Amino acid sequence: MDEQEQPFFSGRMQACPLQGHWVSFQLVDEFGDGQPYAGLAYEVTDSAGQIYEGVLNTEGFAKIENCSRGSVILTLRGGYSGNDKSYRWLMSRPSYKLPITDLQVRAEQTLFFHKDGYRREHNPAQSRADVFIQVEVRDLVEHAAHLPPVVKRFYPPSPGLAKITGEPGKTPLKGVGLLPNKHHVLEVRPLRALRPILSRDNRFSALNLYQLALMATMSYNDFGQVPESRPVDSVSFPLSPSFGNLFGEALANAEEGWRVDKGQSKRYFPLYENVAYSKRFEILPFDPTLYEQNSPDLGEEQEHPGNRHFFNFGRGNTDTQAFISHHDEVILIAVRGTGNVSLWETLFDGWRDADALQVPFEGGGKAHRGFYEGYLAIKGFIQDYLDQFHTGQKVIICGHSLGGAIAFLLAEALRRNKEREYDILLYTYGAPRAGDAALIEGASALAHHRMVNNNDPVPSVPAPWMNVRRSVFFTGAIKVFSNPVLGLLAIVIGLVRVGGKPYQHHGELQHFMPASFEGRELSSILWAPGCQSIEEAACTRMVDKNGDMPSRASFLRQIGQAGDHSMVGAYIPNAWATLRRWQQTEETGQTLITEREFSWIDNALVDMKQRLAEASRGRGYNPTSRHAEQIKEENEALRRALSAELQRLDTTRQRLATLRDRRLTLADVYGSAASAETLQASLERWMSHPENTELVQIAMIPQLVGDSRLMASNVSKPRGTLDVTPHS
Incomplete structure (x- = not known):
């Protein structure tokens, strides 16, 4: 600072507002170009409170002459003046109108110098400056709650200049402080964000399978907002992993988030596309000065991002959790599944899973009562959000385990809403049955892709014949531990349906099947087998050693296989493996399944058919006379079911044979995203992470004769094999 300027910036004396000084400034992007900001209206306030207005020239430059001595404050607060409908909607929508400025729109149209969004350290425009400053849009506008948080910068603006400019005793002016008689270059950080790429096509895609597995897993975390409730002035999202941190901070600043589970060690990156900031998945702003509903004076009725985007078990009489957000093309809903961090919550979910009583579902059919109660808990929360922000977007819903069952009921209820005609797409992972045959038939038009991993036990419940209260279930369950055979009989006899329709699954099954070959060679395929045996038992343990009762009748005896139900340990790696396999299959023009894989699986299916045929010819339990007639009826029903399964x-x-001839297209892999202009850049970013190129065994395509090239995935150990040997 020049010696003659020092008295003005001293807190011990007041300088006279002498005229005759000047200040100049230029706004540039990270490439040093000022043209992106040409024509923007600016406002400069000097130390005497005099306001100077003008417009930046074609190079983003302006100069103020004959201003008062001392620093000045620069702002660009002018509201958006263009005609783009998307911006106009954001500024005028019924809820949370956004104070979008022309500066924001220009910054959204610029690009990062570094593709990863890391701030540039040396801008060529620095050579033209007396003072070089790296600014964010939020530094120059009046309202900034809807803008991303500030990232690390090498040349930040001086907060002291803004504080000492303006009238003493009044609130400091908002803006960037500039020194007198100096030329300033202000590098404006681009307003770009990342958002997970999703296909809006109802057809199954490997892209959505992987992306939504990550989103479904994220729903197990808290929202991550600080403070969690009753915020006063502002909120932040420092807690990771959480939806708040991912969407509100990381992606808003174009930083790739990968952690979806607190105990996660391996990195799983979603495929992200780089978009204008206003087209990201939105986290609503919190600003009590702009939005009355944000006022702390409202107490429990106060709105903030934590309760607008996230429903958790603390609200109502349920432990259901759900997240919702949107952009201009998609509304994303993720529903939390069974189990979380506390034993109490896990037990509560288990209690609900066992409550297999059927209750009427709106629009026809009957639903599992426990899952229906979970749906009712989030119904109002979801509907309120849709009423405010749905403008015709695709509604994409995902959920794991219990969350998948609730997600199905939610998706079908929304689809049946004739007033709004929502366009729904649903992906579920390891979901149990949620409705009876009438409900499933009525939901036939709902686009639903249902993934089951290997030998996951959860999709086997509730059994089709269940329609009973918990007390009967647990009576039989207790006996399993003392006498497994009697326990199975007690459960089956106690839960036999009396009238009504059986539970059924909804959706197009996608079954992930690992397979082992000679030595260390492994493989895996994702397909829709179409037979209940594979889904219910994953081609293992079909026939119990004590008779022809499917061992899946005892859910509790399958809990030891819960590893196949894990999202981070099983579903996510296998979804990743499927995406990588489909990518490479499409790139090389190969078929989806090799001849060796076909032969191995087909032989196993033939072996299974023989065993089922033996079981259906009359092997059965030796019941006591008291239950003889009842057991006879049960065995007869079982034999009929086995006969039907033989045909399936x-x-x-x-279906297996068709995979030998199937060649994938880009649309099979990426759905509607195959035609996106951003796809190639997104894939390059995704493939730059070594985790997405490493070689491991589980998704390996079996070697062809004379060919040593192998296909890989992301799991170091297989979860199981196609084993049809009967065992308990």
């Missing part, structure tokens, strides 16, 4: 196995073999 023939269909399964036919």
Whole structure:
């Protein structure tokens, strides 16, 4: 600072507002170009409170002449003046109108110098400056709650200049302080964000399978807002992993988030596309000065991002959790599944899973009462958000385990809303049955892709014949531990349906099946087998050693296989493996399944068919006379079911055969995103992470004769094999 200027910036004396000074400034992007900001209206306030207005020239430059001695404050607060409908909607929508400025729109149209969004350290425009400053849009506008948080910068603006400019005793002016008689270059950080790429096509895609597995897993975390409730002036989202941190901070600043689980060690990156900031998945702003609903004086009725985007078990009489956000093309809903961080919550979910009583579902059919109660808990929360922000977007819903069951009921209820005609797409992972045959038939138009991993036990419940209260279930469950055979009988006898329709699954099954070959060679395929045996038992443990009762009748005896139900340990790696396999299959023009894989799986299916045929010819339990007639009826029903399954196995073999000839297209892999202009850049960013190129065994395509090239995935150990040997 020049010696003659020092008295003005001293807190011990007041300088006279002498005229005759000047200040100049230029706004540039990270490439040093000022043209992106040409024509923007600016406002400069000097130390005497005099306001100077003008417009930046074609190079983003302006100069103020004959201003008062001392620093000045620069702002660009002018509201958006263009005609783009998307911005106009954001500024005028019924809820949370956004104070978008022309500066914001220009910054959204600029690009990062570094593709990863890391701030540039040396801008060529620095050579033209007396003072070089790196600014954010939020530094120059009046309202900034809807803008991303500040990232690390090498040349930040001086907060002291803004504080000492303006009238003493009044609130400091908002803006960037500039020194007198100096030329300033202000590098404006681009307003770009990342958002997970999603296909809006109802057809199954490997992209959505992977992306939504990550989103479904994220729903197990808290929202991550600080303070969690009753905020006063502002909120932040420092807690990771959380939806708040991912969407409100990381992606808003174009930083790739990868952690979806607190105990996660391996990095799983979603495929992100780089978009204008206003087209990101939105986290609503919190600003009590702009939005009355944000006022702390409202107490429990106060709105803030934590309760607008996230429903958790603390609200109402349920432990259901759900997240919702949107951009201009998609509304994303993720529903939390069974189990979380506390034993109490896990037990509560288990209690609900066992409550298999059927209750009427709106619009026809009956639903599992426990899952229906979970849906009712989030119904109002979801509907309120849609009423405010749905403008025709695709509504994409995902959920794992219990969350998948609730997600199905939510999706179908929304689809049946004739007033709004929502366009719904649903992906579920390891979901149990949620409705009876009438409900499932009525939901036939709902686009639903249902993934089951290997030998996951959860999709086996509730059993089709269940329609009973918990007391009967746990009576049989207790006996399992003392006498497994009697326990199975007690459960089956106690839960036999009396009238009504059986529970059924909804959706197009996608089953992930690992397979082992000679030595260390492994493989895996994702397909829709079409037979209940594979889904219910994953081609293992079909026939219990004590008779022809499917061992899946005892859910509790399958809990030991819960590893196949894990999202981070199983579903996410296998979804990743499927995406990588489909990518490479499409790139090389190969078929989806090799001849060796076909032969191995087909032989196993033939072996299974033989065993089922033996079981259906009359093997059965030796019941006591008291239950003889009842057990006879049960065995007869079982034999009929096995006979029907034999026919379905023939269909399964036919489906397997079609995979030998199937060649994938780009749309099979990426759905509607295959035509996105951002896809190639997104793939390059995703493939730059070594985790997405490393070689490991589980998704390996079996070697062809004379060919040593192998296909890889992201799991170091197989979860199981196609084993049809009967065992308990």
